[in-house]
Amino acid sequence: MEFSSKLLERAVNEMSQLPGIGKRTALRLVLHMLKQPKEQTTVLAEALQNMRNDIKFCKSCHNISDVHLCEICSNPNRDETLVCVVEDIRDVMAIENTSSFKGLYHVLGGKISPMDGIGPHDLNIISLVNKVKEGKIKELIFALSSTMEGDTTNFYIFKQIQDYKVFTSTIARGISVGDELEYADEITLGRSIVNRVPFESSLKL
Amino acid sequence: MEFSSKLLERAVNEMSQLPGIGKRTALRLVLHMLKQPKEQTTVLAEALQNMRNDIKFCKSCHNISDVHLCEICSNPNRDETLVCVVEDIRDVMAIENTSSFKGLYHVLGGKISPMDGIGPHDLNIISLVNKVKEGKIKELIFALSSTMEGDTTNFYIFKQIQDYKVFTSTIARGISVGDELEYADEITLGRSIVNRVPFESSLKL
Structure with a gap:
């Protein structure tokens, strides 16, 4: 040109x-x-x-913020024993939009990806492990994308914290609300059968 | 958000x-x-x-330039009696890329579009008519897009200059090189038959 x-x-x-x-x-x-x-x-x-x-990053959860401790981390009404591990601040925004989560977040800043030269030390993993070591967290929810890199990152963190007393969970994988069963891929459909939930609890949302 | x-x-x-x-x-x-x-x-x-x-606009052709008279207008090897009227500087770049035009350009800066509130006085039409009045231009090539607005603009300019001695032409409409006839729309195909060219001249390019 x-x-x-x-x-x-x-x-x-x-x-x-x-x-x-x-x-x-x-x-x-x-x-x-x-x-x-x-x-x-x-x-x-x-x-x-x-x-x-x-721009600043929250010193606790690494979310983008204008102050040193972000609005979510400094909100006394949020449950600080429940921490959701996400990749990116966009994931925080997406989950906040649902208004269904009242815990805190931990933004990793990416996923472990050897192909792209991103190792565990390029992500905010040490500060997460330290938080777990302090013993304040009761449950850690992994909300990374379910790709090879996401699974690797989940597993790496899990290995680091398995000796400490913390319950770990991952977000549910299944058929999207409103989707037709016949168009779902087999892995998602399979997981949605294996991880089925009691009918009454599906009525809550 | x-x-x-x-x-x-x-x-x-x-x-x-x-x-x-x-x-x-x-x-x-x-x-x-x-x-x-x-x-x-x-x-x-x-x-x-x-x-x-x-950024500056060439005082002669209104193309974007770093100096008062753009490189094309100040090039003595170009034919200043042949002027191609285009809508936008992107059209100048596109035609220059073909290396098949050795005249000068005149950038209108848009098309007459009453729906968008763009009248003739919002475009560089007066300076074009003045150039024609000076009598230096032998041929004016209209290279606007063939939409309602493009045709309106062509016709408006044609009316303004029809009393002066200048030959006007428009770029050829026809089937794109490499396209299949059966997929062409009727208007384009019709025009390509009406405005057919001698076979020998099609061998030149």
Whole structure:
């Protein structure tokens, strides 16, 4: 792609560094900015820089926060003996949206993935193990995605904490609410049979 | 969508102002930036701001340029009697990529579209008519998209310049090279029959 302006080329190249944004999309976005008032680009650029430079991570759960201890961790109404282990802050947002969880979270920041060069020490695992060692946690819920990497990460953490007195669970795998049985994959359908729940408890939600 | 940080929320909101970027995509992009070094976000923010504040438009053809007269307009090897009228700088880039056009361009900056509140005076039409009045242009090629708005814009410009001595043409509509006839729409196929070209001239490209 040949550009008639170096400034345009640089902006397009930088935008196309973002995941899922190719050169053509980047050009479309940048040309859109050119049609908008200058202030709008300034506001966007400042919002991105402020976010990148000033954002903090909660010192307890590693969720993104504007203060040292995030709103969830500092909320006295939440059950601090119940901790849900997630991969990403997006998972925290997704679970919070359901309003069905009243415990705390622990954000790992990824999954163990040797193929991508991500080992246990690149994730927030030590602080989780330390929390378990302190003995405050009664139950740890693993809510990682059920991929090879997710299962590996679950198992690694499980091995680290198995000598301590803590109950571990994983979120239920099964047929999505509203889905047709015949279209479900065999593993999911199999698990949903093996891990069936009493009918009365399914009436609660 | 509830955010655990105001800085994050603001960055996501600003990113999602861009066309085709929803809140979820914006969040994915912003979280990606958080995983990259801070410098990368600074470079992106600066590239966008420099582009928005310092970019110039060629005073002759209205193409984006770093100088007052763009490289194409200032190139003595190009035929200034032949002008191709396009909607957008992306069209200039697309035609330049073919290396088959040696004339100059005129970028309108859009199409006449009453539905979107875009009238002739929002586009670079007056400067085009003035160029024609000066008598330097021998042929004007309309290369707008063949939509209602494109046809309206072509016709509006044609009406403005019909009293001056200039030959007007439009780019050929027809079956794309490599396409199967049976899948072409009737209008395109019809036009390709009516506007057939001598066989020998089709051998040139």
